[in-house]
Ligand code: NZQ
């Protein structure tokens with residue numbers, strides 16, 4: 001087991017009705033004026049916007065708002081939010097939505113107290129020294145940003161989609177009412193299912209081999225999502241299924257499933273380039289990356305991939321040929337992704353061989369960078385992986 005620091009300070013209010021207390025909760029924390037950050041309109045159609053603003057008014061709070069955050073959110077809107085926050089004299093960020101709204105709020109939170117260009121934090125030029133707190137009302141079980149220390153943003157100048165970790169990104173508190181996810185289209189629910197599984201697998205299918213307790217927690221998250229995900233797709237208003245997914249989403253990315261492991265997030269690296277270049281939804285991009293990456297890398301840790309196959313997918317262990325068991329787990333994952341409506345090949349999103357060189361360049365910072373996973377992956381290795389995804 002590797003050394004680790006586990007610090008997941010976000011307070012969670014889980015269950016029905018907590019969103020109606022948002023005004024009094026903010027007031028209890030001493031805040032006076034939130035900047036409300038939300039997406040393209042789902043919270044207006046569902047009535048959540050009205051419920052939230054009514055609660056703020058009831059608590060005697062004023063607010064400013066920044067709507068129109070798009071999936072795979074853009075830096076330019078976050079920069080507008082930084083100016084707005086300052087001009088309006090706000091004191092807290094209130095993100096109502098999914099990972100895109102939450103991450104936009106987090107970018108604003110790091111940018112407001114910073115004199116320079118907030119992108120400095122994403123391109124490695126500077127480290128955040130402080131941040132404005134973000135509070136969340138979650139409407140989709142997926143990115144895990146409601147408890148994570150990460151914020152992912154796309155700079156339109158070069159369409160660079162990058163993540164940045166910082167302790168200041170951890171939301172102060174998050175409200176998670178599974179009922180708020182009933183209105184999700186099946187496709188978005190499926191994208192969330194894949195993302196939750198991938199946050200777990202990016203930590204689980206790594207080195208060192210076994211970290212028994214962490215492994216068992218990770219396997220529980222994966223099996224829960226496998227069981228309840230399809231129920232939530234077929235019955236969007238099944239409270240228990242939505243609740244299981246929502247809690248799994250947070251546990252998959254608050255670092256609990258990585259304690260003692262190295263985590264590499266190599267599939268996310270591939271996925272981010274697909275999202276930046278083709279606008280692919282985040283979960284869908286991971287459903288394409290994983291089968292190819294796994295088929296390329298399983299050979300470097302066959303026992304681990306076989307363990308995954310047996311414990312998560314119920315595959316039978318073939319002691320004479322553990323490689324066959326390892327591969328069976330990868331195939332089971334791919335079949336599951338396909339069964340919930342996800343693309344699993346680049347061709348499913350219209351991307352062909354001619355695109356691979358540019359994609360590999362983007363993943364490796366112009367062909368020069370490497371990512372240490374089981375092996376050092378540079379441009380050549382990523383090209384091999386991408387070919388398996390065709
Ligand atoms: O914009 P609106 O109208 O709200 O619609 C959204 C959006 O179209 C819709 N939606 C959300 N809740 C809904 C709903 N529609 C109906 N009913 C509801 N209850 O779903 C669409 C996707 O929303 P988005 O916020 O983009 O989803 P998600 O939570 O999957 O976030 C994806 C973003 O998070 C990043 C991804 O890269 C991507 O940019 N990630 C952030 C992470 C983090 N900060 O820790 C980790 C992840 O690995 C991920 O990279």
Ligand code: ZN
Pocket residue numbers: 143195198199268282
């Ligand atoms: Zn993700």
